[in-house]
Amino acid sequence: MGVPEFPNTPFMFMPQLQELRIHKCPLLRVLPDYVLAAPLQELYISGCPILRKRYGKEEMGEGWQKISHIPDIYFDDILL
Secondary structure: OOOOOOOOOOOOOOOOOOEEEEEOOOOOOOOOHHHHOOOOOEEEEEOOHHHHHHHOOOOOOOOHHHHOOOOEEEEOOEEO
């Protein structure tokens, strides 16, 4: 029996995920694309300086475009 093949269409792992909170993960470097593809309405990141640098609006991090569609984004309890 082989490994099933998936068509080349977007596959969403978390279609119901609307809120994500990440706290005190100072070594976390990146959020997986499948998480960012979820229909998030709120994203809270606290105590994660590497993520703040990568995704923060004020730092114009390289990942800001990947999260800018989320309506409510908080870094260290500050709404962006």
